[in-house]
Amino acid sequence: MKSTSQIRMMAYASLFAALIAAGAFLAIPIGVVPIVLQNLFVFLAGLLLGKRWGLWSVAIYLLTGAVGLPVFAGGAGGIARFAGPTGGYLLGYLPAVWLIGWISENTRKTPSFQVAAMIAGSLVVYACGVSWLKTVTHMSWHKAIVAGCYPFIPGDALKIAAAIPIARALKGIVRK
Amino acid sequence: MIEIRSLSHRFPDGTQGLEDISLTIRSGEFVVIAGCNGSGKTTLFRHLNGLLKPDAGDILIDGIPVAADILRARQRVGLVFQDADSQIVGETVYADVAFGPENLCLSPDEIRRRVTIALNLVGLEHLADQRPHRLSGGEKRRLAIAGILAMESPILVLDEPFSNLDYPGILQVQSCIAALHAQGRTIILSTHDLDKVAGYASRLILMRQGRVIQDGPLEALLQNVEAAGVKMPCRCVMKRR
Amino acid sequence: MFSEHASIKPFASRMDARIKIFCMILASVAVILGNRAVLVALSGGCLILWSLIRIQVRHVFRSMICLGAMLGVIFLTRSLTLSFSWPLAISWDAAGATDGLMTCWRLILLMFFGLLWLAVTSHADIRAAVAWLCKPVPGIPEKRVATMMSLTLRFLPLIMDQAAATSEAQQSRCIQNRRNPIYRFTKFSMPLLCRTLETADRLADAMESRCYSENYRTPGTENRK
Ligand SMILES: Nc1ncnc2c1ncn2[C@@H]1O[C@H](COP(=O)(O)OP(=O)(O)O)[C@@H](O)[C@H]1O
Ligand SMILES: [Mg+2]
DSSP, X not given: OHHHHHHHHHHHHHHHHHHHHHHTTOEEEETTEEEEOHHHHHHHIIIIIHHHHHHHHHHHHHHHHHTTOSOSSSSOOTHHHHHSTTHHHHHHHHHHHHHHHHXXXXXXXXXXXXXXXXXXXXXXXXXXXXXXXXXXXXXXHHHHHHHHTGGXXXXXXXXXXHHHHHHHHHTTTSOO | OEEEEEEEEEOTXXXXXXXXXXXXXXXXXXXXXXXXTTSSHHHHHHHHTTSSOOSEEEEEETTEEGGGOHHHHHHHEEXXXXXXXXXXXXXXXHHHHHHHHHHTXXXXXXXXXXXXXXXXXXXXXXXXXSOGGGSOHHHHHHHHHHHHHTTTOSEEEEESTTTTOOHHHHHHHHHXXXXXXXXXXXXEEEESBGGGTTTTOSEEEEEETTEEEEEEEHHHHGXXXXXXXXXXXXXXXXXXX | OGGGSOOSHHHHHHSOHHHXXXXXXXXXXXXXXXXXXXXXXXXXXXXXXXXXXXXXXXXXXXXXXXXXXXXXXXXXXXXXXXXXXXXXXXXXXXXXXXXXXXXXXXXXXXXXXXXXXXXXXXXXHXXXXXXHHHTTSTTXXXXXXXXXXXXHHHHHHHHHHHHHHHHHHHHXXXXXXXXXXXHHHHHHHHHHHHHHHHXXXXXXXXXXXXXXXXXXXXXXXXXXX
């Protein structure tokens, strides 16, 4: 019985790794701005798969990209992608998904805790992303935050709001 | 009425999807478009709905170009895709059928009326509260049709509506389409198996490699369908023997 | 000068992926940490390998555009200082510009080494080499890493196709009339997730019915000894 659920979770985690990769290409136009879905799938990986398998899915996504396999948007990326200005956001997904999984596993499964988990996860992503952006580009903290955080907050709020009903509906489909 | 005038489409990768297609389809016709896989049937249908833009030529729906008012074109021409599963949006059968009318911002009463009528037409009213994923293949296909019917499109375009169905499923979909045609809707459907429509359709269009190679009354063309890579209906083969 | 040589590409392709990944790691560390002299040496090496292996420019092009954007951002933000107070003033910072150029140089080298590695290593070999690297790490079953990487690559085109189909079906039911972004996110993601989760479910069943287990040896690493 144990191995059954293990294989299933492995397939789900691989699927979420692929969804996170695809999320960099998939965008929903809101007004005139297309909003990319990548971090929505990171949130959902944490909420649906929990901290262990959520971490696996993000780690596999990053590892697959790091060794040059085609999962990063904009062609072959490899290590250069992590060293580039946006590398911090990618690496930030690792602690973020773990944190989201941990909070949602250790609290009651109410929307308010899930929202809190996703806000905490987003903060972690921005902490990693903005500090790396600042390191690479030598911007001041203020400018790094203005360029690398503020523009994305409205989109993230919408994605957090959308993740709640999606996670609720999929709870029954993702068999643990 | 649909008028297609020398329509061509080339995909970004260089594949010539459609080449110089001209057709006129009058209201109330039941047209079958046949051809083997890759002959361009789906590509043609996606143009009728404004999902693809022509590289040359134009498409008029009741005299107005599709590109001029895509929303109107999508209401006039209901497109039922081949893969029923990827069209299903709602969490219940009822919610899925309501998806289209809700997008049209109709009043709740009007939405309820349309959904009820559509479910009755395809014979799914008893399953309204089911989860769509539980349905059988034929039921899912009819649900996809109902989702389009609720848009009250006078023209129904069905892409390979019989694929992957078992025999009861085929019968269900067949009688559903026949009933819709009898109500006066224009039906355009694609298939590569003429057996399933031979009793209903009036006109046959054969496609090959993105071109229309034959166009005429179904009965007259049945003898030369094999040139387009389409299997001749069984009864014609028997007659010829 | 190298053009008369036979290409070393076949040789490099046959080389054990584990050696190549090791070289890659060394090169990356050197690129990231090295000073100017090291970068010059590495650039020379990269150019020589590049001319020996002859990579098709077509494959490189897309990566170049993306990299170009990254480099532009880095260089401009380091060399120019924009003050947002009125009147807008732009000042040029020479030290920052040198610094920015070094960073860009490192990134270009990293990408070129990456493209070389991809040109001479098949996807299967890359997975096997990664699994081999994970072997000594405690708590990480290397077979799972290799399997999950190949599953991820298998799911990716499936997801893109499914997303395109879902999007078309919804467009033909006039979804663009809806302005509520949360509604759009939910209605787009739900069918995509339901469908692909079902596929993952079936795949798990199929793997199990073919007796998948993490305890067997990883194919691809052993038979190359
Ligand atoms: N998005 C696309 N990009 C490139 N080629 C395509 C695309 N979609 C379809 N094609 C090509 O166009 C041709 C017609 O395809 P299609 O209309 O799907 O045929 P049918 O529906 O008759 O089987 C095929 O050769 C197919 O490979
Ligand atoms: Mg088709």
